[in-house]
Amino acid sequence: MIDPVIIANDIRKKYEDIDAVNGISFQVRRGEIFGMLGPNGAGKTTTVEILEGMRNADSGEAVIDGINVKKDPTAVKSIIGVQLQQNAFFDNLKLSEIVGMYAQLYETKVDPIEVLSRVGLEGRKNSKYAQLSGGQKQRLSIAVALVNDPVILFLDEPTTGLDPQARRQVWALVKKIRDDGATIVLTTHYMEEAEELCDRIAVIESGKIIAIDTPNALIDQLLATGFKPEKRLREATLDDVFLNLTGRDLRD
Amino acid sequence: MKIYLALTVVSLKMYFRNRQALFWALFFPLLVMLIFGMMNFDGYNAPSVAIHDESESEASRNLIKALQGDEEEVLKVSTGTPEEILHDLEFGESRAAIIIPKNYGVPGELAVLQVTYDERYAQERAVISTVLKQVTDGLFKEYAAVPDEYLVENSINVNESLIQGQGQGFKGWLIPGIAAMAIMQTGLFTVVFSLVRFKSQGVLRRLKATPIGAAHFLAGQLTTKAIVVVLQTYVLIIVGALALGVSVNTGRLGAWFDLTVLALLGGALFIAMGLAISGWAKSEETAAPMANVISMPMMFLSGVFFPLSVMPEWLTRWSQYLPLTYLADGMRAITVEGATVTTLGDELIGLTLWILVVFTIATKTFRWE
Structure with a gap:
């Protein structure tokens, strides 16, 4: 691969007797949206956290933008943006204060209003975290992940629990961040999300990658085996019905 | 009837699983009853x-x-x-x-x-x-x-x-004790509540994903608590002295320095204790009762509300070594007995030893997530 921004090479991690990550290798191209799919407990989050320098792998090697994660996790952390599955921020700080505080942790200065406006939250700069809706909380955590202008943005299940409108807004945001030049790694269990956003996906099961390719190539491979869906898909989905009935506008 | 019984059983189960409710409903009143029952309030009080x-x-x-x-x-x-x-x-x-x-x-x-x-x-x-x-x-x-x-x-x-004695009577005796107790409460509870919340909400985990890391954040938190402890000690002693009409040894400017030293030592001790508890406890539900179980007996056994001398000797033999006893005694020595930090002996040694012990425990139990 030309210019891979992430190289994972045979990463392994054991928790007690369970192989959470059992020899995962892949590369991510600069500027792509790379999806990691898999059921709960498959090892997606552990893999991502090893890449982020938050967990140590038992063995294997991870290189982020030329930096070995194990050797210099701090340098890696300073060039990546991270959105965790469970994102909590301080209840009693204003959004602008939260963004400002995180900017300081990266030793950079940002205009909090400008950062909030990238995710459409500039109007809520004086609100507290607890007052936000689910979609707004997700957008705030993406805003916080952007304060250091990251080379790679890691998003762990960014749309879990969101309504279809909020989900679409997060998708648009993710595409915009990619278009602005960042590489994005995201985990999800929503297949339509992976299909909509990802340039390539890796399917993870029991700590191993069992398939890795573009969404279209994976579908083609399946069809080539003679696979027929049980129910023929119609031209529209229930998702389209819902959005057509309730509109595409955000409710928060 | 059957449904009613079943529902009652479920509700009883829920209640008895709520340890905090149990603490306030049973343990705390029992504790107060036992402790006050041991005091010799009625009858002849030997001078x-x-x-x-x-x-x-x-x-x-x-x-x-x-x-x-x-x-x-x-x-x-x-x-x-x-x-x-x-x-x-x-x-x-x-x-x-x-x-x-x-x-x-x-x-x-x-x-x-x-x-x-x-x-x-x-x-x-x-x-x-x-x-x-x-x-x-x-x-x-x-x-x-x-x-x-x-x-x-x-x-x-x-x-x-x-x-002509110089003591300030019970009021002068009470003020430094209460100030010492407040240091304990701030150290234990603000640390336990905020840290356990940050932990269970994942705030600390998110901070770990930054290059600075959560340790810096924690240091900032602890510094804030130390400042609060010192300010609160000043306020309690000044307001207490004014409201109760006693003169504490605050005419001497150095007394404020001495008080600050003691407040910081006490603050360090109880903040570390809060860290140890919040490392141990997995949720707010278990952390709060643990902090109470530790602080409540000390509140009564360390000579905060009444002198140790009204308690039976078998009890004071132990309670004189409690961390809050050292802190209350030290604060009292400085505010009403004219001592300075340099003349305090046992209190400083006691506090320092406790700080060492509790910090060791805290470094062992504390977890980021």
């Missing part, structure tokens, strides 16, 4: 006297024993050097300082007991004076084998003098 025994003879030991009384306590007796017993008297720890002379009990010699009272406590002075007279009379008659019906000139003389 306390501090004795320096120069003679150290069998006769002087008999005298001390007789002053203490046989079955019922007549006087509460403590012993010490001449400086110690005068200091106790001056700062209200005792109501009389007695020096038993070297020649006490030596046949043919006239022994003179030197007794000093605090002139502010006339009633107790009268009690102690009467007890002394009766006890010395009785002992002399016993030694000289004088029949009871004869009145003899006492050959044990009592020389009485008065001083």
